[in-house]
Amino acid sequence: MCCAMQGLQSRAVGLLALALVAGPATAADFEVKEITIPELKAVFGQIESRTVVPARARIGGTVTEILVDEGREVRDGEVIARVVDDKIALELSAAEARIRALESQLDNASTELERAQQLLGRGVTTQSRVDQAQTTFDVITNQIAAAIADRSVIEQRSREGDVLAPATGRVLSVPVTQGSVVLPGEPIARIATGRYFLRLSLPERHAAAIVEGDEVMIGRRGLAANQSGRLAAATPGRIVKVYPEIADGRVIADVDVADIGDYFVGERTLVSIPIGRRRVLAVPAAAVVTRHGVDYVALRAEKGIAEVAVILGERFEGEDGPMVEILTGLEAGDRIILP
Incomplete structure (x- = not known):
């Protein structure tokens, strides 16, 4: 009730305080009506x-190099850190030595096999000796193949020391530092993707x-x-x-x-x-004129055009363009003049 009385008083003051402008209007009229707007x-x-997604270490060891920091954009498969296990180098050396030893045994077995075959051709030895030499040669050959495969596994483990980005995105955090000791599966970085x-x-x-x-x-x-x-x-x-x-x-x-x-x-x-939604009185924002800190709209009256002081509320985008809510000063059905 208090707000309604203040609105009527503001409307009356506006109508009485401002002189009427006689004569027909040359601009378009806008009828004030209630509309529904969302309440924000x-x-x-x-x-x-x-x-x-986390970028995880595939092997355990010591972090020797970190190639990214927080906020860096990375691509899928890019190397972001390196983990080194000193035991891998020793295992690789042992595998190499074993292969060299087997290759020496293979040379000896090959020589024995050739000698046995020559003696068999002369009729000096038996077929069983040749078969035994052939078996020894085949066993050593297979042992070399197995040793080479073991060496490949060790080499693959050494390559897995490169920590790769699992997807394209931005690095959020790097929870380890250079020199840290990590276990297999431990996260090296967190990457935001998508x-x-x-x-x-x-x-x-x-x-x-x-x-x-x-x-x-x-x-x-x-x-x-x-x-x-x-x-x-x-x-x-x-x-x-x-x-x-x-x-x-x-x-x-x-x-x-x-x-x-x-x-x-x-x-x-x-x-x-x-x-939520609420119903308000609103007019186009272009219809409001501000002078000395007071907002006015031009209202079509019986004897001409009068400027009415109004109190504005929320501004929003309506079907007719930028609109402004009128709290007091106008009523539904009033016709205002648009510039």
């Missing part, structure tokens, strides 16, 4: 990545009002709300998922943004999200 709530959302999205955490009283597909406005980095509570400049986004579980009195929703910018994962930004 300013909340903070947190930037998240679709997936965060597109970023915005995660909202809202009080559960708004759970019923949050609907998938609703549009929200995301502020730029460091952007604050203006006097009307709306974001002065923002990027539109859309709610793509509302989680069905409420935890600690909060409902979680995910917002997809086409061009979210260069935010950091975990960074917070201001978001305007619809939590």
Whole structure:
């Protein structure tokens, strides 16, 4: 009642204090009527990545080199660190020595086999001796093949000391330092892959009002709300998922943004999200003129045109362009003059 009386008083003062301008209007008229607009709530959302995958060490050993740091963009398969196990070099040397020893035995077995075959051709020896020499030659040959395979396994283990990026993305953290001792499977870096999205955490009283597909406005980095509570400049986004579980009195929703910018994962930004709808009186923003800190609109009256002092509310984008809410000074059905 108090607000209604103040509105009537402001309307009366505006009509009485300002002189009427006689004559027909040359600009278009706009009929003031109630419209329904979404009621927005300013909340903070947190930037998240679709997936965060760890780059793990494939062997145990000492981290001898780290090639990336936090915030670095990496490609799939890129070497981001190196882990060295000193025992691998010793095992490789032992494998090489074993192969050389077997190769010497193979030369001797080959010589014995040739000699046995020559003696058999002369009729000096028996077939069993030739078969025995052939068996010895084949066994040593297979032992060399097995030793070469063992050496290949050791060489592969040494190559697995290179820690590779599992996917293309941005490095979030590197929890180890050069000289650290790691075990197989221990994470060397965490990499954010895929597109970023915005995660909202809202009080559960708004759970019923949050609907998938609703549009929200995301502020730029460091952007604050203006006097009307709306974001002065923002990027539109859309709610793509509302989680069905409420935890600690909060409902979680995910917002997809086409061009979210260069935010950091975990960074917070201001978001305007619809939590309901209300009916208001609104006029085009171009119809409002401000003089000496007071807002006026030109109202068509019976005897001409009068300027009426109004109190403005929220600004928003309507079907007719930028609109502004009128709290007091006008009534539904009034006709105002547009410039």
